[in-house]
Amino acid sequence: MPDIASLEGDPAYDVTWPWTSGEPLVPGLTCVFRVRNEARNLPWVLPPIFSAVQQVLLVDNGSDDGTADVARRVAEECGAADRLTVLDYPHRVSRAGGEHLATPATSVHSLTHFYNWCFAHVRTTYSMKWDGDMVLTPEGAGILRDLAWQLQATRAIVAMPRHPLTVVDESTGWLDLSLRFLEPWIYPMGPDFTFVKAFDWELREFPSGVERIVLQQGLVLEVKWLDADEYAHWRRDGVDFTNTRLYRKLREFEVDEAIRNGDPEALGGLVRVTAPDGVHIIDHVSRDWLWRQPRPLVQHSLPATLKERVRP
């Protein structure tokens, strides 16, 4: 009997947790990617991750840009081919927001079920979700590499801030330092740490009183490419961003619009960075620029107008 039978009755996409099937969890940290069309980013994203964690699980959800092949190639180049597992999740997953809300949590189309299915394949005592556009700095990788064994003595969740970098061209980018974008990424594996449905997307549960570790700023970039026009459908769809939960998304949209309109300074909180000749802006910011900046990099986590709406 699976822990969560898929609503559609497809046994290949039922969820069976390792503690139910009796499979042991070995000490270590697995990084779980759920990706679609991240071939462009993975050469920056994967190497520091391979240097930090024991296992990488990449779940491809309908890419048509060769994402899985790029992942295998980068793993090979990093000497980590034996630590990469690539799985395919062929079902269309509901988009965050109203579509997610309308989808039952145990449907193969639900973000909640998708996450539970992905993480049920983890066989280490800790797991972390990671996005296919998030680049760790070398110091960030060093800290995660140490945490991967230091965390084994306890059960804690680890949050880390990330900083969106919009890449304008190979040598120019805009870094958004207006918000902390602080989210928990690392969790222990166990029945208390599975995914449930929230309004807009999935939510990973944790028991009350669990220890929470917050890492410092300046360790993770979230790469956005201006030429990819990732927010085109937002402009068309007129998404409603009036609530706090979605503010982060609104900010990304505003940043994209401001850079596109040639007036990012007016928005505030954006820093223009230029890389030296021959160095890609992502490499420059992640390896050489971030650690040199004074702290705190980011002053607040939410704009004052929205702070009062956040429950204590």
Place this chain on the structure above:
Amino acid sequence: MTEPTSRRVVFVVGSGRSGTSTMAGTLRTLGMHVPQPEVVADATNPKGFGEPRWVVDLHTELLARSNVQVSDARPRAWLDTGTTSGDHATRARVADWLEEQLAVADELVIKDPRAAWFLGLWRAAADRCGATSSYVTMLRPVTEVVGSKQTYYGRMGAGSDQGAVTRTAAWVNMMLHTERATRGQQRAFVHYGDLLDDWTRPVFALGEAFDLTAVKTAMAVDIAEVHRFIDPSLRRVTMTWDDIGVPARLRELADETWQALDGIAADDSPKNQEWCDQLRAAYSEQYAEAEAFAHSTVVAQRRAAAAQARREAGAEPGRTGVDRVPHAVRAMVPRAVRQKLRKVVGRERPPQQGQA
């Protein structure tokens, strides 16, 4: 990060009383730089510690901030010092200091028994300075380490071997986690006994493995100096389990830890590393059991400490402007007036106190 350079930082780690001072002193004598000033020699280490004062002070401060002791047997202590190691201001401070030292010399030796707790911090600082980090872990049988600590640092716990148990546990914790913290880095393990028997072999090997100019180009006069510096009689404490009262289970774990590290010293292979992983898990389990076993003691001590803190806090807020008036002046106020004043401020004395 800057491009790789000829800059090298060798961290000498391992449990205290394992020959770390001898190794640091040897590398210094051959021409590597120990940042100055150093901790001065004393009777416990007559040839000097080879420890930079600044480093010792920094580690002492960071250990206090992490609530971790130098010899801490708790497996989770590594998470606490690791979290402290991530602090940006501390990283900047250490990188600035290291940059100053590397301006003096390209090849540094940094040794402090506390250093193992903060290797992530040092590695990041060395990277920022464009220096290659490498690690020498000194190995000495646990019975000799514990025996030496009992001899030179004193016994912990009157008339019992509680100190030996705690120190043995701390040794296992330190050695297994130091192995984990340095894994995948440029590293070597050196037996203290080998260093005393014939230091030329392990030290020559370090020079080659870590590409240390000072060692590779050492002159005869430096080599002769090392022979004078290394004194086999330094190994003054040789003990066996017969001399130390440690429970069989912990003794077995410590023995196996020694064998695993000995294995890694000869062959730093995934198989031997996996052996260390298993021992670390076994140690954590044994420690958690001991913690659960002694939980009543912890609760009692926590309550006693809380009561003490309340007493101390209670003494302070109770003080008012009246308390600050000297007693001789207060005594001049007639007793009846004093009583009325007490009533007004709500500090009436109970009858028995009032009689005094």
